[in-house]
Amino acid sequence: MNSPYQFTPPARLLDFMRQAGNPHLINLAAGLPSVECVPKAALQRAFDAAFCEEPDVALGYHTPDGDYSLREKIAQRLARRGISVTPEEMVITTGCTQALHGMIRLWAQPAEVVACEAPAYYATLEMLGDSGIRVLPIPVRDPDGVDLELVSTLFERFRPKFFVVCPTLSNPSGATMPNEARRALVEICRKTDTHLLEDDIYGELSELDGLRPVRSFDDGSIVSYVTSFSKTVAPGIRVGVCVPGGNTERFAQLKCQQDMHSATLCEVAFRKYLQAGGFDSHLQYLKGLNRQRREMAREIIEQHFPEATNVWIPAGGFLLWVEVPPSIDIEAAYQAALSKNVAFSRGKAFFTTPDAKVSSMRINCSRPTANQLVQGLETVGKILRQRG
Numbered sequence: 565m566n567s568p569y570q571f572t573p574p575a576r577l578l579d580f581m582r583q584a585g586n587p588h589l590i591n592l593a594a595g596l597p598s599v600e601c602v603p604k605a606a607l608q609r610a611f612d613a614a615f616c617e618e619p620d621v622a623l624g625y626h627t628p629d630g631d632y633s634l635r636e637k638i639a640q641r642l643a644r645r646g647i648s649v650t651p652e653e654m655v656i657t658t659g660c661t662q663a664l665h666g667m668i669r670l671w672a673q674p675a676e677v678v679a680c681e682a683p684a685y686y687a688t689l690e691m692l693g694d695s696g697i698r699v700l701p702i703p704v705r706d707p708d709g710v711d712l713e714l715v716s717t718l719f720e721r722f723r724p725k726f727f728v729v730c731p732t733l734s735n736p737s738g739a740t741m742p743n744e745a746r747r748a749l750v751e752i753c754r755k756t757d758t759h760l761l762e763d764d765i766y767g768e769l770s771e772l773d774g775l776r777p778v779r780s781f782d783d784g785s786i787v788s789y790v791t792s793f794s795k796t797v798a799p800g801i802r803v804g805v806c807v808p809g810g811n812t813e814r815f816a817q818l819k820c821q822q823d824m825h826s827a828t829l830c831e832v833a834f835r836k837y838l839q840a841g842g843f844d845s846h847l848q849y850l851k852g853l854n855r856q857r858r859e860m861a862r863e864i865i866e867q868h869f870p871e872a873t874n875v876w877i878p879a880g881g882f883l884l885w886v887e888v889p890p891s892i893d894i895e896a897a898y899q900a901a902l903s904k905n906v907a908f909s910r911g912k913a914f915f916t917t918p919d920a921k922v923s924s925m926r927i928n929c930s931r932p933t934a935n936q937l938v939q940g941l942e943t944v945g946k947i948l949r950q951r952g
């Protein structure tokens with residue numbers, strides 16, 4: 565059975581972000597949506613309106629909790645998905661990253677046990693590793709997420725302080741927990757006195773009907789909720805949200821120490837973008853585009869990757885988790901691909917066990933152009949077959 569242990573973060577976000585800026589690379593590695601996906605014209609109108617109609621607000625200091633009317637708008641969106649929160653219970657953050665960082669800083673004390681998914685988003689792992697906690701990895705069993713019987717057994721035994729989970733289109737596995745599992749997870753956490761940190765950054769990209777955030781099965785006493793609009797509108801706007809549960813004041817204080825408040829201009833412009841009313845149709849457009857790209861990638865992988873390659877089929881989003889035969893040395897394949905200017909994410913970056921042999925990779929099918937996606941995957945496929 566898994567036991568908690570201290571670990572060194574497997575990867576540094578800094579390195580990935582620098583690689584993402586390399587224009588010469590066919591980048592199947594980065595976790596960002598394509599520039600095609602950004603509603604540029606609507607955002608330009610929103611920024612113009614922020615500048616022309618509210619220059620004093622948009623260019624000034626404001627409250628660390630964020631623009632009040634923006635929080636109202638976001639609260640209305642969350643209400644549609646079953647989360648009942650007031651603007652006062654919410655803090656606007658600089659991306660989901662600051663929300664995760666603040667909550668982990670607030671909750672994690674050195675040597676305490678904290679559970680996370682395995683695999684999990686490497687920046688979350690980096691924050692956990694740097695905080696000195698002992699990690700309790702919970703294997704993501706299949707595209708429905710973690711095995712709840714195992715969660716229950718491990719939580720009873722090790723009583724983690726909290727569990728960081730990305731229940732919808734988890735990065736990198738793409739796993740999405742069904743509603744019944746979400747409800748059951750909250751019950752397990754309640755029974756074992758474990759908090760839940762729900763990272764819902766891909767929530768609105770889900771193509772399943774009626775899926776509800778885990779927070780909607782709780783009143784905020786168990787689940788704290790973080791998200792952002794980086795994957796649905798534009799990562800550069802850096803508008804994120806934290807609903808910290810009972811810790812709003814302390815969270816706002818930590819955020820204020822870091823950056824006083826997030827960029828006012830972005831917040832006001834983003835509010836105007838939401839007020840203009842095109843976000844829902846933009847989400848529909850994105851879902852169609854993502855579906856098309858995932859399908860395209862899956863077909864190329866089927867044709868060009870070694871036999872016995874397994875692609876996890878996610879219920880939305882633009883990331884594919886691909887398992888290749890264990891005989892293939894992924895590190896060597898990665899270096900060979902890089903020498904041909906193609907990058908993919910090596911699976912081991914998403915685990916807290918650096919020595920474990922991980923024969924998986926994460927492929928971004930949205931960031932590259934369609935031609936780059938074909939070329940990049942064919943190149944990787946050829947390299948893998950030579951080594952299979």
Ligand SMILES: Cc1ncc(COP(=O)(O)O)c(C=O)c1O
Binds near residue numbers: 658659662791
């Ligand atoms: C699961 C997950 N959480 C958080 C983030 C960071 O989001 P943001 O750009 O809003 O800081 C990402 C970005 O890739 C992510 O995949």
